[in-house]
Amino acid sequence: MFPFSLSDAAPKWNQAYQRALRDRLATLAQRDDAISQLDIVRLQPLLDGYYTAPPTGVHQERERALRRAQTLAAPGDDTPFWYEAAICAHAEPMPGTQCDPTLALAHLQRSDADNAAVWLMSADTAAARGDQARIDTALLHAAKARRYDIRYGRNATETMRALGELELPALDEPARAVLNSDGLLADANLHDARMALAGGAFPLPSPLAFQRRCRTAAAAPAGTDAELHAACTAIATRMADSDTLIGQMFGLTIMAQLSARSADGAAWRERLRTHYWQSAHLQQRPNLIRDLPRVWRVGEVATFGERLKAAGLDRPPPDWLPESPLPRSLVLTGRYIDPPPAAQP
Numbered sequence: 001m002f003p004f005s006l007s008d009a010a011p012k013w014n015q016a017y018q019r020a021l022r023d024r025l026a027t028l029a030q031r032d033d034a035i036s037q038l039d040i041v042r043l044q045p046l047l048d049g050y051y052t053a054p055p056t057g058v059h060q061e062r063e064r065a066l067r068r069a070q071t072l073a074a075p076g077d078d079t080p081f082w083y084e085a086a087i088c089a090h091a092e093p094m095p096g097t098q099c100d101p102t103l104a105l106a107h108l109q110r111s112d113a114d115n116a117a118v119w120l121m122s123a124d125t126a127a128a129r130g131d132q133a134r135i136d137t138a139l140l141h142a143a144k145a146r147r148y149d150i151r152y153g154r155n156a157t158e159t160m161r162a163l164g165e166l167e168l169p170a171l172d173e174p175a176r177a178v179l180n181s182d183g184l185l186a187d188a189n190l191h192d193a194r195m196a197l198a199g200g201a202f203p204l205p206s207p208l209a210f211q212r213r214c215r216t217a218a219a220a221p222a223g224t225d226a227e228l229h230a231a232c233t234a235i236a237t238r239m240a241d242s243d244t245l246i247g248q249m250f251g252l253t254i255m256a257q258l259s260a261r262s263a264d265g266a267a268w269r270e271r272l273r274t275h276y277w278q279s280a281h282l283q284q285r286p287n288l289i290r291d292l293p294r295v296w297r298v299g300e301v302a303t304f305g306e307r308l309k310a311a312g313l314d315r316p317p318p319d320w321l322p323e324s325p326l327p328r329s330l331v332l333t334g335r336y337i338d339p340p341p342a343a344q345p
Contacts, residue, residue: 007048010174017169018048024166029061034080037069039162041083042155045201051096062087063099078111082151083203085118091127091208101125109141116145116235120207127209135209136228142210143231148238148247150205153296160198160296168193185290195292204246210235211254218257219335233258240271243299245282248275253330260334273331277316278308 007014025043028036041062044050069080081104088101105125108118119142126134168190179188214232217225236258239251252272259265282288282304295303308314322328329337
């Protein structure tokens with residue numbers, strides 16, 4: 001919930017923080033090195049209204065900073081191209097991210113070709129253009145990749161470093177209350193604030209084209225388009241073993257569907273049930289924010305799994321099911337229930 005409720009819950013602190021952020025961005029804009037230019041891209045999403053009503057010139061400054069960072073980056077460093085692709089590659093229009101990832105993706109397809117995440121962003125870009133053939137080609141490339149890496153830890157760590165160079169105003173009581181929303185951070189400090197801000201500042205690819213195409217493959221009659229089904233299985237299996245919760249969620253939900261008629265379907269559905277259980281309990285523990293440095297270094301799944309195991313919450317009771325009907329149906333059957341019919345006037 002922090003920092004997204006901050007502007008409403010702690011408006012006075014937020015105003016001072018926003019002034020400091022704008023001053024920092026102005027300072028970075030005067031510097032001509034790759035790190036400073038990328039720090040502009042890292043910090044801009046924290047501006048109020050960035051995704052809804054951005055201040056004038058913000059997106060133009062982002063594009064200029066990315067271009068300059070790409071020019072100034074050390075040989076072999078494709079980070080500026082990753083940021084551009086992650087920001088711009090979407091299957092559907094996203095507020096504040098109307099930009100073309102084509103050149104950035106072409107670079108990543110050369111520099112990070114063994115990363116399925118690159119090809120899933122390529123599939124989303126093809127979906128935005130209605131190019132079904134390129135979607136399938138991208139998915140076949142993703143299936144051959146040996147890694148699924150959305151660069152979560154690296155990007156978060158760099159965003160935290162950039163925030164460490166931003167002088168935040170002292171926390172007032174409303175801001176401290178937002179950080180201490182679970183009652184376990186009574187000593188909340190600026191380091192906690194920076195970690196919370198860093199956790200929500202950078203783009204995480206959401207592979208919508210993959211989800212749609214592979215749900216179709218899962219629902220098709222057995223033996224239909226075996227190549228696509230095999231590709232979806234390879235991708236989803238790799239994502240299910242991701243070190244991030246979001247990657248794991250994408251992989252497990254698709255694998256539950258792909259395996260619904262298979263002998264291993266029950267095992268995949270049990271893994272998904274455990275994921276839902278753990279995610280529900282993590283949401284009730286905002287104090288885990290103080291684990292974020294280790295999360296970024298070791299991985300979300302491993303770190304949070306250890307914390308939940310220590311609390312005796314790593315495995316759900318045998319009869320536990322998600323409350324929401326759609327996840328519950330997926331856990332029980334490997335299929336989503338049909339939506340209820342629309343109410344008649």
